[in-house]
Amino acid sequence: MTDTVNLAELERKAFRSYFGDGLWDIYLGLLLLALSIPQLLFPTWSESKPERLGTYLILATLSWLALRAGKKYITVPRIGQVKVGPAGRARRQKTRIVMIIALLLNIAALIFVLLINAGRVNAPWFAGLGNLIVPVGLSLSPIVIFGLAAHFLAYSRLYIIGVLFALPWPITEFVEQSFGVDISVSAFLISSGIVIAMGVVTFVRFMRENLVPADPELPEARQG
Numbered sequence: 001m002t003d004t005v006n007l008a009e010l011e012r013k014a015f016r017s018y019f020g021d022g023l024w025d026i027y028l029g030l031l032l033l034a035l036s037i038p039q040l041l042f043p044t045w046s047e048s049k050p051e052r053l054g055t056y057l058i059l060a061t062l063s064w065l066a067l068r069a070g071k072k073y074i075t076v077p078r079i080g081q082v083k084v085g086p087a088g089r090a091r092r093q094k095t096r097i098v099m100i101i102a103l104l105l106n107i108a109a110l111i112f113v114l115l116i117n118a119g120r121v122n123a124p125w126f127a128g129l130g131n132l133i134v135p136v137g138l139s140l141s142p143i144v145i146f147g148l149a150a151h152f153l154a155y156s157r158l159y160i161i162g163v164l165f166a167l168p169w170p171i172t173e174f175v176e177q178s179f180g181v182d183i184s185v186s187a188f189l190i191s192s193g194i195v196i197a198m199g200v201v202t203f204v205r206f207m208r209e210n211l212v213p214a215d216p217e218l219p220e221a222r223q224g
Helices: 002-019 023-041 049-079 086-117 124-153 157-166 168-179 184-209
Strands: none
Touching (some): 023 157, 023 184, 049 184, 157 168
16 A cells, blocks of 8 residues: 555656646746737737637647757756656546547537527527637636646646636626727736746746756656
């Protein structure tokens, strides 16, 4: 029983070391930031859907490449390649399942709303339900998804990141309905700025605590 508990704790430490460089925080913050940049470049949604989508995809791809480069050239030379055992792989598998389910639910909600907007469904109560699903779903999905991922991956900052991903949607909706002002860009900029700042602080601390070893060879892989 003690060995099982110790192994579980080692797995959690392995995951904490993997996320301890702050690079994932910065990456997620950049993804959130990428939602607002296309709105700044192309303010009119109806006339610039492809441009907005293309800009977001480019920014998301660049953010992912930056994350992988940071892991390879900054993190690995300092702490080695983190490896996990069966328990860690099970955690990752659970996280993947949660992400896939959440993605399918979001796709279903998007199709639902598109059918309403296309006039395929004319029932007033159905349209009202669609107007409710979008803001509620966009608010709750990040909290649920990031919360479960934080639990499975022992990555506690994801709880905060999930809330920061969720807040812009209801705040924007409330302000627009109450005062007729669109603050979506500002809301996303503030939330993404906080997430990126969290990542930068964690990254600076990581760099101070983990210097590149004098030995030219990489540190041995850490087994969780």
